[in-house]
Amino acid sequence: MKEKIQEIEGVLRKYGQEHLLRHFKELSDEEKENLLDQILLIDFDLITSLYKKVINHEKNENQQDLQPLKAYEWDAIDNQEKQQLYDIGIKKIKDSKAAVILLAGGQGTRLGYSGAKGTFDIGLPSHKSLFQLQCERLINISRKCGTYINWYIMTSPVNHDETVQFFDDNNYFDYSKENITFFKQGILPTIDVNGEIFLEERGKVSMAPNGNGGCFLAIKDKGILTEMKEKGIEWIFINGIDNALVRVADPYFLGFAVKTGLPSASKVVSKKSPDEKAGILCYQNKRPAIVEYSELPVELAQKTNDDGNLIYDNANIISHLLKLEVIEEFFNYEIPFHVAHKKIPYTNISGDIEYPSEPNGYKFESFIFDIFSYVVDMAVLKVRREEEFAPVKNKDGEDSPFTAKNLVLNLHRNWLINSGVDSKLLDRKIVEISPLTSYNGEDIERELIIDKLFQSGTLLI
Ligand SMILES: CC(=O)N[C@H]1[C@@H](OP(=O)(O)O)O[C@H](CO)[C@@H](O)[C@@H]1O
Secondary structure: OHHHHHHHHHHHHHHOOHHHHOOHHHOOHHHHHHHHHHHHOOOHHHHHHHHHHHHHOHHHHOOOOEEEOOOEEHHHOOHHHHHHHHHHHHHHHHOOOEEEEEEOOOEOOOOOOOOEHHHOEOOOOOOOEHHHHHHHHHHHHHHHHOOOOEEEEEEOOOOHHHHHHHHHHOHHHHOOHHHEEEEEOOEEEOEEOOOOEOEEEOOEEOEEEOOOOHHHHHHHHOOHHHHHHHOOOOEEEEEEOOEOOOOOOOHHHHHHHHHHOOOEEEEEEEOOOOOOOOOEEEEEOOEEEEEOHHHOOHHHHHOEOOOOOEOOOEEEEEEEEEEHHHHHHHOOOOOOOEEEEEOOOEEOOOOOEEOOOOOOEEEEEOOHHHHHHHOOOOEEEEOOHHHHOOEOOOOOOOOOHHHHHHHHHHHHHHHHHHOOOOHHHHOOOEEEOOOOOOOOOOOOOHHHHHHHHHHOOEEEO
């Protein structure tokens, strides 16, 4: 251990981070080993360069030269073409050319939920978790294609074990276990305003998940990228965990992306209001980009055209498609990081933990969509918000479990009406349609449902 300590002391001196061993003598042998191991994993060059960026305010420079990007409207596509897109997408999935990455590493802080977000029950009559809803949509598509789609689930060091256990306890929601791979996103140290890495405890470095863009590094490090290549996968669907209506592995969307001939695609919805917390898909420095809501200047967020519509209206719903080669290409560039000025609890010189009331340091995150700046162009599909976007972000109010549940139930009610059920029959009835029955409103047997509607108030189909 002595040599290890000396080596580490040298590194810490070089980077001005000696304080990390400030409480070393007070630790047990096991705690000492753990702390040294954590320090050895830190990329000090990266942290130093990120801090330099913070003090140089490079973040603001990225905001230059934004231009709107015109999305294809789903509603403007006729039924014949929709069928064609569907056929193309289904064929790709049947031929095992597509896989899905689910981003489920985030923490449900705003939701006031300490568990893994995917295990959250938004209060549907079935009490299905967000994981189960997504899994059953995948089962539906897998059945249509006669093959299980490979599903890669990104967790974080904080929720990994819990996530795996949850799937195991629920028998993988009847998905094929061999087609599910869990992998952890990385973590990065947090720093104070002087660039010093925080200690969370006397013997523990303060670390935070490295953002959903950590996905790319993780799939490379864990050999998943190579595995995908060996399997002949061409397209990767990437979606977030906190949208209760997300159309996972949507064949129409895949067909759309393939047909445009572009290497990446993204679904958007019309922004609800200028201050909606949604990233905006546009051009930045002549490249496609998503500018996160925290980084979009208010004047641009509010800017309207002559019709009074928002110019930057393409709201990101984290439903992306990328060709595998785009991901490989991305590693040739420096991965950008975004800075968040946050309240970070830390251990002070006396060894006590402080909980600051004001932001006192920085966390660094890379965003999944930063990869779009490295593609020539991308295809953007504007879909209907009420059909595809039910965000679960906050405990109450907007974008809460309550609003998401109602969006799901309203959509299901509309599916029934569209399949010929008289809306009067639905009065005071709650209907939830399982994704195993219907993916996007298809396969609903009207007669059967009408029968059941007479029998109960809450109906699970
Ligand atoms: C880094 C990232 O992916 N941010 C996304 C994500 O925001 P969060 O506030 O981090 O949940 O979800 C939003 C949609 O729900 C999307 O509009 C935004 O761009």
